[in-house]
Amino acid sequence: MSDTLVFGTPPLPAGRPAVGDPCLLLGPVQLAPGGPADPLEPAPAEDLRTHLDRLGPRPTGSPALMTALDEAHLTGQGGAHVPVTAKWRRALTGRGPLTVVANGAESEPVAAKDGTLLRQRPHLVLDGLMIAAEALGAERAVVWLHGDDHGARQALLAALRERPWVLGHPAVEILDGPVHYLAGEASAIARAVHGGPALPTVRRHPQPGAPRTLVHNVETLARVALLARGQAPTGTRVLTVLGEGRAVVEVDARTTFADVLVDLGWTEAPQAVLLGGYGGMWARWARVAHLAVDESALAAEGLTLGAGVIAPLGAWACGVHQTAGLLGYLASMSARQCGPCVFGLPSLAEGMTALAAGRSGDGVARLLADAAIVEGRGACHHPDGATRLVASAVSTFADDVAAHAAGRPCGAGDIAWPGVDS
Numbered sequence: 524m525s526d527t528l529v530f531g532t533p534p535l536p537a538g539r540p541a542v543g544d545p546c547l548l549l550g551p552v553q554l555a556p557g558g559p560a561d562p563l564e565p566a567p568a569e570d571l572r573t574h575l576d577r578l579g580p581r582p583t584g585s586p587a588l589m590t591a592l593d594e595a596h597l598t599g600q601g602g603a604h605v606p607v608t609a610k611w612r613r614a615l616t617g618r619g620p621l622t623v624v625a626n627g628a629e630s631e632p633v634a635a636k637d638g639t640l641l642r643q644r645p646h647l648v649l650d651g652l653m654i655a656a657e658a659l660g661a662e663r664a665v666v667w668l669h670g671d672d673h674g675a676r677q678a679l680l681a682a683l684r685e686r687p688w689v690l691g692h693p694a695v696e697i698l699d700g701p702v703h704y705l706a707g708e709a710s711a712i713a714r715a716v717h718g719g720p721a722l723p724t725v726r727r728h729p730q731p732g733a734p735r736t737l738v739h740n741v742e743t744l745a746r747v748a749l750l751a752r753g754q755a756p757t758g759t760r761v762l763t764v765l766g767e768g769r770a771v772v773e774v775d776a777r778t779t780f781a782d783v784l785v786d787l788g789w790t791e792a793p794q795a796v797l798l799g800g801y802g803g804m805w806a807r808w809a810r811v812a813h814l815a816v817d818e819s820a821l822a823a824e825g826l827t828l829g830a831g832v833i834a835p836l837g838a839w840a841c842g843v844h845q846t847a848g849l850l851g852y853l854a855s856m857s858a859r860q861c862g863p864c865v866f867g868l869p870s871l872a873e874g875m876t877a878l879a880a881g882r883s884g885d886g887v888a889r890l891l892a893d894a895a896i897v898e899g900r901g902a903c904h905h906p907d908g909a910t911r912l913v914a915s916a917v918s919t920f921a922d923d924v925a926a927h928a929a930g931r932p933c934g935a936g937d938i939a940w941p942g943v944d945s
């Protein structure tokens with residue numbers, strides 16, 4: 524590969540995923556760069572008959588399933604990768620009525636794997652939701668979506684119409700959240716499903732009789748549905764890869780980053796990749812090209828793909844300038860409840876913008892000091908995504924950062940990030 528990234532509309536991978544069963548997606552899709560996960564070309568959706576032919580009837584959820592989930596080391600696929608049974612055990616403390624939520628509100632503007640899964644295999648997600656609700660004795664089962672995700676809602680409604688005789692208890696509710704970056708945050712969802720605002724809140728120890736809420740990403744629940752049927756743990760990774768548009772693909776978790784881009788039609792290497800989305804981290808391409816997309820392998824390198832987003836940055840683009848734009852987006856998405864977030868994120872965005880323009884003076888040290896002040900001080904983890912982005916940009920683009928700090932901005936080309944003003 525040379526050092527210029529080709530942003531074409533790449534062909535979908537022909538050979539991959541060489542994953543065998545059980546897969547989660549029915550196939551890869553191409554999408555527009557931003558917005559809900561509506562495919563550019565019609566994509567298959569699994570009806571109930573095909574779902575049952577493939578997997579058989581849904582088993583009833585029971586607490587005994589926790590053993591299989593522990594043995595599979597199943598972690599949440601929404602970004603944080605918390606062990607599923609840790610959340611189940613926490614949910615089982617307390618006596619208040621329990622709501623289990625399938626979170627399909629992907630808030631990272633690039634992410635589209637959950638929307639794709641909901642469109643392709645709604646029955647698998649609904650099975651996982653019902654199994655979790657039954658296993659934990661929940662009184663409510665909710666699917667939580669962004670209010671503009673009409674495609675996912677239609678897929679779920681069609682699936683629910685097909686399966687009145689397998690509904691079980693509780694009945695599934697579909698709730699629409701606001702179209703906002705923080706609407707998919709677990710504590711925001713927990714407030715909203717009980718009639719409050721969809722805003723993050725400080726986690727407190729729940730009162731003994733207070734309502735309990737367990738929020739799982741929809742891919743996590745799809746994996747629960749497969750494990751509950753006695754299937755081997757799914758050895759795949761579902762990814763959203765940004766290019767001129769977005770591709771959602773499912774690959775064997777041993778697949779390398781280089782394989783992912785080559786299979787999507789890239790012929791030349793990027794300088795870096797943004798891992799996990801806008802609240803994620805930069806990594807030099809040379810550092811990740813030959814790493815597998817497996818989360819535990821990445822964790823050993825101090826990296827994470829979060830909710831499975833890969834955004835390559837071509838050699839012609841300026842990582843410092845791009846990071847300034849992303850920080851501006853993150854600052855604009857604050858729920859404006861906590862001082863470190865309200866004041867700290869705009870300050871980080873302004874500092875990175877000044878650095879990008881070559882007028883920051885000693886700005887790098889100040890930027891890192893500001894990030895350290897903000898780190899961990901919000902009620903939710905939103906500011907931590909911004910500080911992680913700053914720290915990773917300073918190390919990944921070290922030469923460019925030094926040149927900008929010395930008053931020599933590069934004036935390199937721009938990228939149209941979904942939702943970001945350039």
Ligand code: SF4
Binds near residue numbers: 723901902
């Ligand atoms: S940290 Fe920011 S986004 Fe999170 S609750 Fe506080 S103000 Fe809202």
